[in-house]
Amino acid sequence: MTSELRTEHLYYEDTYLFECTAKVLHISEADADAGTQIVVTDRTVMHPQGGGQPSDVGTIASKDGSCVFEVSHVQKTARDSEYVQHVGKYRPDSVGSFGDDPVIISINEERRRLNARLHSAGHLLDSAFEKIGWTQDQLVPNKGYHFPDGPYVEYTGNIPPEERGKVIEQLNDSSNALVKMDIPVSVAKDEKGGRIVNVGGTKCPCGGTHVKSTGEIGCIRATKITKKKKIIRVSYVVE
Known part of the structure; x- marks a missing residue:
């Protein structure tokens, strides 16, 4: 049954959309011992974990608030999966379960904003490296x-140990100059329909959430x- 399900991914269209209405398509058991369940809806604002970004958390609730499902994790079963799984538990005081009536999906706004800043900051470092003369032929973006709890970006290549201290100083100057320029972050589609994100001048395939402009990174x-x-x-860190 789940192979026929489809979820509209609203987080692709607007990082700062923190709530939406949806229809519940399927409910199943996730972990009997933990008492968790999976809720699949026809649309969601919750970003699943993947691409180096943690999942959103939040709630799915009936419109009258009598039934609340607390989402602790969001996932896809495969990269090309068409549906999103919300994993969690009903609150102890919830009445019944979800039926055919629309539900309200709400995410933790503070967590989403931080995730977007951290993700965009990682992409901005690619642009900062280019600005200080380290091309993608020398440092090939990896992951x-x-x-x-400890963000980082990785490249295939080499920066000699004796140069790393200087490179860090140059990288920080370059990246924060791009932040001050407050450059709009753009998202386009490639020939296969994939998302191409441009943060500060360097394009990269990406399915994550991002800020609207570099100035929002901090x-x-x-x-x-x-x-x-x-x-x-x-x-790296964002402050």
């Missing part, structure tokens, strides 16, 4: 981890550069 600070085999990791 990013945009979680609050201060970016690269904290260290490390290397393992052929991979350079740049750790």
Whole structure:
């Protein structure tokens, strides 16, 4: 049944859409021991975990507020999956379950805003490297981890140990100059319909949430550069 389900991904259209109405399509058990369930809806503002970005959290509630499902995790079963799974539990005081009536999906706004800033900051570092002369031929973007507990971006390439301190200083100056320029963040589609995000001048395929302009990121600070085999990791924070 789930293979036939479709969820409209509203978070692609507006990072700052924090609430929507939806129709519940399917409810199933997630983990019997933990008492969690999965709710699938026809549309959602909740971004699933993936692409280096943590999932949103929040609630799905009946319009009268009598039934509230607390969402602790959001996921897709596969990258190309057409439906989104909201994982969580009903509040103890909830009455009944969801029926055919519309529900209200609400996300934790503070968490979404932070996730978007961290994700956009990771992309901005790509542009900052270009500005200080490190092209994508020298440092090929590999992956990013945009979680609050220690975000980083990785590249295939090398920055010699003796140059890393200077590069961090240059990178911080360059990235924060791009922040001050308050450049609009653009999202376009490639020939296959995929999303191409441009943060500060460098384009990258991405399915995550982003700020509207670089000025919303705030201060970016690269904290260290490390290397393992052929991979350079740049750790950073936003302040």
